[in-house]
Amino acid sequence: xITGLGALTQDTPWCFSQVKGTVEIGATEADIISTVEFNxxxxxxxxxxKGGRVxxxxxxxxxxxxxxxxxxxxxYSTFQSHEPEFDYLKSLEIEEKIxxxxxxxxxxxxxxxxxxxxxxxxxxxxxERDKRPEGYNLKDEEGxxxxxxxxxTLRVPVLRPMDLMVEATPRRVFxxxxxxxxxxxxxxxxxxxxxxxxxxxxxLWNFEITNQSFNIVDIKPANMEELTEVITAAEFHxxxxxxxxxxxxxxxxxxxDMRASALCDxxxxxxxxxxxxxxxxxxxxxxxxxxxxxxxxxxxYIMTRDYLTVKVWxxxxxxxxxxxxxxxxYLRSKLCSLYENDCIFDKFECVWNGSDSVIMTxxxxxxxxxxxxxxxxxxxxxxxxxxxKPRAILKPRKVCVGGKRRKDEISVDSLDFSxxxxxxxxxxxxxxxxxxxxxxxxxxxxxxx
Amino acid sequence: MEFKxxxxxxxxxxxxxxxxxxxxxxxxxLHKNLLVSLVLRSARQVYLSxxxxxxxxxxxxGAPAAPQQPEESAAGPxxxxxxxxxxxxxxxxxEPEPQPERPAVPEVPRAGDAEPAATVTAAGDTLQGGEAxxxxxxxxxxxxxxxxxxxxxxxxxxxxxxxxxxxxxxxPCGCPAGDEDKLSAAPRVDxxxxxxxxxxxxxxxxxxxxxxxxxxxxxxxxxDCPAPGSTxxxxxxxxxxxxxxxxxxxxxxEEEMETGNVANLISIFGSSFSGLLRKSPGGGREEAEGxxxxxxxxxxxxxxxxxxxxxxxxxxxxxxxxx
Numbered sequence: 170x171i172t173g174l175g176a177l178t179q180d181t182p183w184c185f186s187q188v189k190g191t192v193e194i195g196a197t198e199a200d201i202i203s204t205v206e207f208n209x210x211x212x213x214x215x216x217x218x219k220g221g222r223v224x225x226x227x228x229x230x231x232x233x234x235x236x237x238x239x240x241x242x243x244x245y246s247t248f249q250s251h252e253p254e255f256d257y258l259k260s261l262e263i264e265e266k267i268x269x270x271x272x273x274x275x276x277x278x279x280x281x282x283x284x285x286x287x288x289x290x291x292x293x294x295x296x297e298r299d300k301r302p303e304g305y306n307l308k309d310e311e312g313x314x315x316x317x318x319x320x321x322t323l324r325v326p327v328l329r330p331m332d333l334m335v336e337a338t339p340r341r342v343f344x345x346x347x348x349x350x351x352x353x354x355x356x357x358x359x360x361x362x363x364x365x366x367x368x369x370x371x372x373l374w375n376f377e378i379t380n381q382s383f384n385i386v387d388i389k390p391a392n393m394e395e396l397t398e399v400i401t402a403a404e405f406h407x408x409x410x411x412x413x414x415x416x417x418x419x420x421x422x423x424x425x426d427m428r429a430s431a432l433c434d435x436x437x438x439x440x441x442x443x444x445x446x447x448x449x450x451x452x453x454x455x456x457x458x459x460x461x462x463x464x465x466x467x468x469x470y471i472m473t474r475d476y477l478t479v480k481v482w483x484x485x486x487x488x489x490x491x492x493x494x495x496x497x498x499y500l501r502s503k504l505c506s507l508y509e510n511d512c513i514f515d516k517f518e519c520v521w522n523g524s525d526s527v528i529m530t531x532x533x534x535x536x537x538x539x540x541x542x543x544x545x546x547x548x549x550x551x552x553x554x555x556x557x558k559p560r561a562i563l564k565p566r567k568v569c570v571g572g573k574r575r576k577d578e579i580s581v582d583s584l585d586f587s588x589x590x591x592x593x594x595x596x597x598x599x600x601x602x603x604x605x606x607x608x609x610x611x612x613x614x615x616x617x618x
Numbered sequence: 619m620e621f622k623x624x625x626x627x628x629x630x631x632x633x634x635x636x637x638x639x640x641x642x643x644x645x646x647x648l649h650k651n652l653l654v655s656l657v658l659r660s661a662r663q664v665y666l667s668x669x670x671x672x673x674x675x676x677x678x679x680g681a682p683a684a685p686q687q688p689e690e691s692a693a694g695p696x697x698x699x700x701x702x703x704x705x706x707x708x709x710x711x712x713e714p715e716p717q718p719e720r721p722a723v724p725e726v727p728r729a730g731d732a733e734p735a736a737t738v739t740a741a742g743d744t745l746q747g748g749e750a751x752x753x754x755x756x757x758x759x760x761x762x763x764x765x766x767x768x769x770x771x772x773x774x775x776x777x778x779x780x781x782x783x784x785x786x787x788x789x790p791c792g793c794p795a796g797d798e799d800k801l802s803a804a805p806r807v808d809x810x811x812x813x814x815x816x817x818x819x820x821x822x823x824x825x826x827x828x829x830x831x832x833x834x835x836x837x838x839x840x841x842d843c844p845a846p847g848s849t850x851x852x853x854x855x856x857x858x859x860x861x862x863x864x865x866x867x868x869x870x871x872e873e874e875m876e877t878g879n880v881a882n883l884i885s886i887f888g889s890s891f892s893g894l895l896r897k898s899p900g901g902g903r904e905e906a907e908g909x910x911x912x913x914x915x916x917x918x919x920x921x922x923x924x925x926x927x928x929x930x931x932x933x934x935x936x937x938x939x940x941x
Contacts, residue, residue, distance in 0.1 A: 259645070261644075261645035262643055262645070263645075264644035266644075287645075349648055350644070350645075350647065350648070350649075368648040368649055396648075396652060397652075399648055399649045399652055401649065418649055418652060451624075451657050451660045451661055453660075455653045455657060458653060505628070508657065509631055514650050514653065
């Protein structure tokens, strides 16, 4: 049951639920979470990190004894998805960092997810084993082969219960299809195909076939020196398996229909907002680069994130977004310093809630922002250890832009730009959110009476 | 004027980022480098279009006017630029008289803070053909050419970028122009001076090369330039002048800007410039070999140690093409 954010901030605020990850200051870079994703039921929550590991959390069944607390997420499986590789031809190291994880809808007892680094996509099967066969004829209990001559009787092996074991096995490896760095993967609604997008190309794969893929978008110019834009994100439409969108570094979104042609270089729709000339600066191009694009659950809207704003577009209107939300406009005057310290290149993601009424995205100082599309109200919350008491209500935060700083406000210059929230996820049907703050994963939920 | 300073700073930061991206784990990130190159291009455009008053002198009657140039309006620079007959201005630039200048120039970088005026005077004397100047006037004059060329950057297009070359050659003045407030210029000068001795390579070569480079760059704008190697450079620059818009032109502009900016870069990087030469990995050379455009290929002949620098400085094009 989803309630709007307006009600949430007043009657049912957000509460701390859990935090995963270490507190120590010397946390390694490998622990930095690089992607977060709920599966389609919200029962599982997957995170990928810079060290190439995937950690999957599973929600506990709600117990009748503790109705006030919804099920907690506990570690379900951990595995090393990608390892660092070396491309000998180009003398380049391929990072093992997990760029994206996408779940497949569940079709049997096992769970399937796609995880990708810069170059290779892998399909992982995560399955449970709670029984094992015992009573083999040709093998003894330790698995050693028995001499057939010593066997005098035959028996039928039986399955006996064992401690639950969750195993993750790589079922498919989709490699060698991308020259540039993969930034997105998206599972098609037909559940048979998926796409992977790098800076200049998008490939369509069939889950069963790993040695071939179709190239459906190619924006590489004949002369690389004429390059003016790259693909930054791509996603399939949630219901129409022929439709997908991809965003560019120029702040544009193209919607393509795969029925139109095999190579979708010509878009079906082109979404672009005219630039406001009064905001022109050296960094106008950088801050207009779209870092994430997400279809709404309904499929009617797309949401894009650029450096300072989140925009909602109606698929039926190409010339401008229907809504624009300022995430941290106070940074507009600081673009030069943010360019110097590379923060201007941070790629923030954005997410819809289950009913498409609220959108969420991250910011600096471990702040994250939620915008209610109906009430037009927004809130800034913080993921910090200080607010980490069980069921502690998160207090809205405020950044003071200038002039007198009120109590509890934080000034722009005091913001910690090393604490950035790039990755967040929203449970598909409930008000539970997962927020990745460097190497920690925070889980918040709305207060339940 | 502030825009120019800002633009210059942004250019130097951007180039640093492009360089660093080559040693980052995971390979060159195309998206980030594209964005950085766009910033570089914007900053360069601002840098060149900002009508910074300044007069490029060095060997022409306009010299005495130099100290007043910074205060002059934008009308000043074009006049100042136009005053010296182009051959004379070229003469003031390295080619025709490198020999007399060379001995003077290397001394400048090695000069400590106490001596810039004196050595600069020597250089100035050489350049101006023996005009007797007070050290301070000579000091300003040395700064003047930088400002002039920068000012001329407006009308002459790219050439404004190049004066950093001669300025770098003179060492102490390898600081960005655009600030006629000597007070604020001084710290920069000190910094440049301080960084010079730290340079690993012989100070003579880069400044001279930079100056030649600068001439080549300057030659790109005005039609007549005696520097032999500059001719190939002219074409892309003129092309970009004529087609300011368009993606292709933008890319060309961006690429040729990088090549033309080497002299500028030398001053920008200062001591880190020597780092570029030292740290230039083999990978960089290989990349550069792959694609080198005509102008760059033509330059190695005239540029001594700039070659590896040039290739390092132009990693964007080399990187993306090699990529």
